[in-house]
Amino acid sequence: MIEQQPTTPLHRLPTAANAGDPAPAEAAETAQPQPWHVAPRTVADTGIDITMLASLLMKAAYLYRDVTLLQLAETLRLPGSVIGEIATSCVRERLLEIAHRGASDLDVRYRLTDAGYARAAELAARCSYAGPAPVTLDAYLEAVRRHSVRQASVSKADVAAVLGDMVAAPHVVDEAGIALNASAALLLYGPPGSGKTFLARRLRELMPGAVPVPHALTVAGEIIQVFDPLVHVPFDEGTNPGWRRGADRRWTICHRPAVLTGGELTLDMLDLRYDQVAGYYQAPPHMKANNGVYIVDDLGRQLVGVSELLNRWIVPLDRGIDMFTLHSGVRFSVPFDVWPVFSTNLEPSALGDDAFLRRLGSKLYIGPLAEDDYREVYARAAHALGLHGADEVFRFLLDGLHLADGIPLLACIPGDLLKLIDSARRYHGDPPRVTEAALRRAWQAYFGREAGDGMRWRSGERTARR
Template structure:
């Protein structure tokens, strides 16, 4: 169990959910506690020395994110006993500061290891340890209150009835279908939901299953939260050390669109590196996976949705190694589908039944449209004129029976600023500038 009381560093992403540390994986004290075989650990150490030329015991430990005492010291002892490494500089054997170099036999073994996989870096976490921690982590998902929901969506103009539907969906942590006309903020809502969760999750650098390595951590998706263990309220020094093969990160929000295919929902094997990259849903564990613009993917929606039936029902997924071996992995995220198309035209009743929350994000009414326009003008530093919006509605929308869209104010204000910059005049909601913007923007809508 992790201790209470921590001193945070200046990292802008501060710990929001201290209770997550109660399930923090402790640093292994022996090779057995890593859950990995000596052969795999030795291979990584050999490849590190092969590329680096030389390295100290502590350098190997830092590269592999494992402690020197009890773990890497035994790995190095094994390599020395097998005459795969030699000392350099005549320093005392067994010390963390000793510098090691590969023997000719060691270089041969390293080259052989590279034919199996070129992976070098933090030691992997066994799939069994990963599954156990992710399952425990699920219980640490915070509940979002009505006040927190309102605060998280305060930058958006969201009707009260939509908030009342969204709140329970978020707290379910299961699945959500957002649908409605384009340009009304479905993606913005989903992104706000991901930030609303807050808190942190544990993400491993990589996983091990059957001596195969799967890279999970993605620096584009996982933002680390740095902690410095300090003193608790009783001024008692804490000694807890976390397993450095894991990183404490902000809850991930993974967004995929038209690039999504059935192949990218399984392990991605590289023939050149000979290790795997985890699919989107594994990288999103503990957070949110948004399938944006659903229905526009190259793969048929039915095929794509059939892929989700078991994970949505059982909260587990099954992945396949290139050897044909299948294994189970937790499916622990809020899965959000966002589409401009009618859900009934995309999916059958059986699948819709598995999506517990279906929420329509409709066009704004005129009052909401004016509020959006006001906020956009305020953000752009342009004086808001309500009569200008009345003119816009009466002279452009109503005569053309056009629907109000939440994105239109942003787009029109952007065009007004462009025209004003060209004319070298201050941007304003004047009839002249508004007409020019509408004539180029609303003509085909």
């Protein structure tokens, strides 16, 4: 599962001062923000061989057959001057011809020749990628380095501003913020339903800053798609229009990414995925999460063994890099620049030996809620569903159901029970009200048994079952 990164007050555009460039504080306050990477003016400025750029242009023209220079510039995310240089090369090779030329340099329409159409069809069959031009591996490495997650820092006030509405023991959010500042892996453990996944999803809101994400990068002539709309949420450039002017549009300025994977995770998913039909690669989830947070939920429920899965991360956690291999045999490394958050129902000792547990950094136990916190979660869930009378039967929920069955006050239970009550009352056409009978029916449906350990709640007191 991959989930999107929400907008939070902590997200801010990096400037020369906070992106790793030395700059006086006074200048940082008054200077207009500069794009991280300026737009190329020539093919040489792109760092990409003109043969690859020409193949992308041909495939883009293949989609239209008759295409304008502006359409090509928008598809490849390159300036008109660069597109013109590539197109001129294709015209010389008689793969393109100029169908129309207006008064403006940008008012040009191209048409594939018969030879060009055949070449474009061949190129598309070999590799169907026809989107924004890729960036070089060196450019990507530099971008990740300059916007490293290790530069992210939060204070207690920042955490309170982002997670202040979350019902949790104060030490829980404090420890999470400390782990982020240390750039150390965080292991959340505790019983199922205690709220570990919910906390992990909220922790990603702590990630400050905005980072450039390339649509794709090229290694040894192959294309690796990095940008994923399910992961990368573009920053609102309207709040800082100066950021976009003059910027290389092969990069998109995004909130720091957050990727969540769960029980579906396999070892294969952690490597480059080559699509035999499409002819190009997809970056693995932790590479898409670079400069952000990578959450592994339900550790221990994957099809692959825990030890095998964790051994896969020993080198990335230790050295901060990961190695990949193309199908051609070319090997290359990329940064493992993420804040790793693991969530598990297992005890830490069941995950590995002391040497590996040391690499997991901070361990944070998430257990049952205190009664007051449980009441708050219950009240919020009832309010969200528009249910009345919930407070009147709260004591029955505690003593008549939880205590009678020996079920701890887990954070997931109130919302799940009240959703069942709301579904049943809508089905039967009943008023939106929580009653003892409704709670008991929801409890029986939720746990698959009647509540009670030989005791029955009736009229506010427990009596022995007959």
